[in-house]
Amino acid sequence: MPVERVIGSVGTWPGQFATPRAIDTDGSTLWVIDKTARIQRIDPRTGDQLSEIKTPRHAKGMPVGLTCATLDGKPVLIVPDTHEHRVLIYDIPEDPARPPSIVAEFGTYGEGPGRFIYPTDVEVVSDPAFGTRLYVGEYGGTDRVSVYNDRFEFQFSFGKFGSGADASSIEFNRPQSISFDPSRRELVIADACNHRIGRFTLDGALVAWIGSPEQAGQEPGRFMYPYGVEMLDDGTALVVEFQNGRVQRIDLGSGKGLEVYGTRGRGDGQMVSPWAVCLIDRTAYVVDGGNNRVIAFRSPRPAASPTSGIARAPMPVSSASGPGGGP
Amino acid sequence: MRECRVERRSEERTGVQRPTVFVRVVNTAIWVCAAALVGPILIGSFGGMLRHPGAMSDPGAPGAGIAVSTGPLLLNTTLVAVAVGVVAAAIGTIVAWSLPRRLPASVVAIGALPLVMPPYLAYAGWGVLRSPGWAIGDWISAQPGARAGELSYAFGVGLAVLGLALWAWPLAALIVGASVRRIDADLRTMMDHELRGPLAGALIRVRLVAPAIGAALLVVGLLVCGTAVPLHLANVPTLAINVWLMLDRSAPEQAWRAHAAAWPLYTLAVVAGWWLGGRLSAWSLGERVNAPERRAHGRGAGLAVVACVVGASFVAPAVLMVMTIRERRSIFQFWTISGEAVAHGALVASITGLVVALVAIAVSVSLGARREGMKPVPAGAWATRLLLMLGLAPGVLIGSGLVSGWNRIDPSGAIASSIVIEVLAHLARFGWIGAVGGCLLVRLEHPSLRDLRRSEGGDSALGYLRSRCVLDAPVLAAVGLCAAFLSMTEIEASVVVAVPGPGNLARQILNNLHFARNEELSASAVWIVASGLGVVLSVATLGLVRARTQRAAPNSP
Numbered sequence: 001m002p003v004e005r006v007i008g009s010v011g012t013w014p015g016q017f018a019t020p021r022a023i024d025t026d027g028s029t030l031w032v033i034d035k036t037a038r039i040q041r042i043d044p045r046t047g048d049q050l051s052e053i054k055t056p057r058h059a060k061g062m063p064v065g066l067t068c069a070t071l072d073g074k075p076v077l078i079v080p081d082t083h084e085h086r087v088l089i090y091d092i093p094e095d096p097a098r099p100p101s102i103v104a105e106f107g108t109y110g111e112g113p114g115r116f117i118y119p120t121d122v123e124v125v126s127d128p129a130f131g132t133r134l135y136v137g138e139y140g141g142t143d144r145v146s147v148y149n150d151r152f153e154f155q156f157s158f159g160k161f162g163s164g165a166d167a168s169s170i171e172f173n174r175p176q177s178i179s180f181d182p183s184r185r186e187l188v189i190a191d192a193c194n195h196r197i198g199r200f201t202l203d204g205a206l207v208a209w210i211g212s213p214e215q216a217g218q219e220p221g222r223f224m225y226p227y228g229v230e231m232l233d234d235g236t237a238l239v240v241e242f243q244n245g246r247v248q249r250i251d252l253g254s255g256k257g258l259e260v261y262g263t264r265g266r267g268d269g270q271m272v273s274p275w276a277v278c279l280i281d282r283t284a285y286v287v288d289g290g291n292n293r294v295i296a297f298r299s300p301r302p303a304a305s306p307t308s309g310i311a312r313a314p315m316p317v318s319s320a321s322g323p324g325g326g327p
Numbered sequence: 328m329r330e331c332r333v334e335r336r337s338e339e340r341t342g343v344q345r346p347t348v349f350v351r352v353v354n355t356a357i358w359v360c361a362a363a364l365v366g367p368i369l370i371g372s373f374g375g376m377l378r379h380p381g382a383m384s385d386p387g388a389p390g391a392g393i394a395v396s397t398g399p400l401l402l403n404t405t406l407v408a409v410a411v412g413v414v415a416a417a418i419g420t421i422v423a424w425s426l427p428r429r430l431p432a433s434v435v436a437i438g439a440l441p442l443v444m445p446p447y448l449a450y451a452g453w454g455v456l457r458s459p460g461w462a463i464g465d466w467i468s469a470q471p472g473a474r475a476g477e478l479s480y481a482f483g484v485g486l487a488v489l490g491l492a493l494w495a496w497p498l499a500a501l502i503v504g505a506s507v508r509r510i511d512a513d514l515r516t517m518m519d520h521e522l523r524g525p526l527a528g529a530l531i532r533v534r535l536v537a538p539a540i541g542a543a544l545l546v547v548g549l550l551v552c553g554t555a556v557p558l559h560l561a562n563v564p565t566l567a568i569n570v571w572l573m574l575d576r577s578a579p580e581q582a583w584r585a586h587a588a589a590w591p592l593y594t595l596a597v598v599a600g601w602w603l604g605g606r607l608s609a610w611s612l613g614e615r616v617n618a619p620e621r622r623a624h625g626r627g628a629g630l631a632v633v634a635c636v637v638g639a640s641f642v643a644p645a646v647l648m649v650m651t652i653r654e655r656r657s658i659f660q661f662w663t664i665s666g667e668a669v670a671h672g673a674l675v676a677s678i679t680g681l682v683v684a685l686v687a688i689a690v691s692v693s694l695g696a697r698r699e700g701m702k703p704v705p706a707g708a709w710a711t712r713l714l715l716m717l718g719l720a721p722g723v724l725i726g727s728g729l730v731s732g733w734n735r736i737d738p739s740g741a742i743a744s745s746i747v748i749e750v751l752a753h754l755a756r757f758g759w760i761g762a763v764g765g766c767l768l769v770r771l772e773h774p775s776l777r778d779l780r781r782s783e784g785g786d787s788a789l790g791y792l793r794s795r796c797v798l799d800a801p802v803l804a805a806v807g808l809c810a811a812f813l814s815m816t817e818i819e820a821s822v823v824v825a826v827p828g829p830g831n832l833a834r835q836i837l838n839n840l841h842f843a844r845n846e847e848l849s850a851s852a853v854w855i856v857a858s859g860l861g862v863v864l865s866v867a868t869l870g871l872v873r874a875r876t877q878r879a880a881p882n883s884p
Contacts, residue, residue: 018575216663
């Protein structure tokens, strides 16, 4: 894998990481969360830390996801506070040096509607038909995707725990990452522990599964714990595989593996337990969790462009950035 | 024989008894192996400290934000260690007193079942009870707000303590049992008949073996001080966990800081390993108890006690985990995901088991060759001490020290990135089983038989193979199997020395535990527990067959 640059090293100093596990971009800066519950805003060109916050409570565990989006016309950072069973919404200050602050939160512990066991990732999709929706992935027995409106009111959910492929009964085993495919107007969900990627309509109907628990493996087109998914502008997707230590570019139409980036290991161009990916221009930034760094490499395509009606974060850089990379 | 005659002539001339060539070769091999283990650990862990004197106090140092030497943390570590030690020693004492003096091999094998249930699986198994849908879990989640969290946490802490105690009690039972065996048979019979009231009887029995109970508490407590996984899962802060975190957040060249911060754990391991190793070596050559007698009465009750304890520490958590499997195909899916890891783990475990069995042979040869007036102290005694010290040290530190040390010795990384480093790490962690097995082999050989063997030239390599190897085979097999099984399920050193991925079973299990992949965890538990059960039942069956064969033999003693 031709690595453009490596950001960070192990540690707890500004700009260092202790097992980073989620990443996303507001279009110009990177947001990275690590196992110390630190959320750092990073300059992607220099790797310098611009600002830093910690989630309010993290004794029970750390968040495993992170999403940049726009709500009510304002850029926000959405953090599924996994072990606190809630979703936190932070503002994204224009001044990069100013740390963000919490502007809203929703969710509480439980299995019922509007409750979470362990939320994993959030994707925001706006559409003239339904306004703005927040899709929240969740695991821990109630493995499902819950849908909220922009007032954080529960709308509906789809999925339950399992590994079945039947379209009439959608089953997940840790829906770890959710991404929006603007070209097909579908959701693409990394069903991590079932080793497959799912395509869904915006109302939660199954379109297709790519891969299956039985087909888990290391060959191209197969997955082992796909933890992160990010759409490219040509309808293909970058899929980050936690256990295979690599990123695959997948044709979501045919399900074929087009390219493989990286191998498992600790050297240059290698990754250990990668979690997530996001793009700025045509540079993909992968969280190489086990090596405590972020690896930047050249993507064959830029991120999926936002289409009409899709609310996204401001993008001063020429092409789109994608949310939902952070598992 | 010729070698023996030459040795004897030399001894007659000088008046000093010298070990045979075979024993000297074994002793040299022990020193070489010890150097390969301890040398890199010393270089890797303490080399950095010597190069950066005073750097530990740097407030901006990596990992400086993690508390490692605060009073509350040390107190918490001690409290957890004592709690686990007390529970394990209590269970071990009850079992040791309940059983007859001589146990059939089959019962011993069944009693060892908890050891094939790693403490993190026992924790996870019992932890099922606090999940939603179970009475305790539903009760906890019904509590208002913060109280539910507090109750869940407290329950988790209790489970972690219980899980470790349920894993460690066979060790406590062995220690206390050795002391119970030394009590005169007549005294025991008298106590059984004369003592009235269960409390009075229990108090007198405890007082009779109080030093052994203390030793059991100490050994289990020391093991717990260096253990991290179940306590980490339960969010119980201990020194070993914080040292692991510090190691995790430091660059390899800064790993020495974590080693330096762990000085209380190292001190405990060195002092306790030295003391226990000395005691063990002395015990192996010490005075023997007269032929033990069987107690016919109370045998059923004793076996019932063992059945209950084994049920709580093995059967119940295993059943609970099986019950949580929602889809039967998950059990077979385990092989798709972890087949490569199991194959690699089995290879490492097999080599480790073989090497640990060789350690047992080496220690028994070295210690068994000791005679009156012989100097210096045999290598076997030193090896026993060293291996116990390594076994009591935290696994993450052993792994990190070995990797750092071997990377300095061999910058090409040929050792540190190969299977050799994994075997070395597991040898460092479980070599003590071989040392204990070696001491047991020496103890099992009656002094008169040993003298006879020596006089017949049995101190040579060929003599050993002819006279002892077959007799020692059951103990060697048990030692090798025990080490291999522990190696297979070891996590703490493995996650440090091996690269994560499809070939790393330890990392996969840790991820399953860490990320609450309960379905995958239960599926892997099924196979781990089933393989352990298979090995134990095979040993028990062999023991039964052997006992029947011996009873059937006309000249059986």
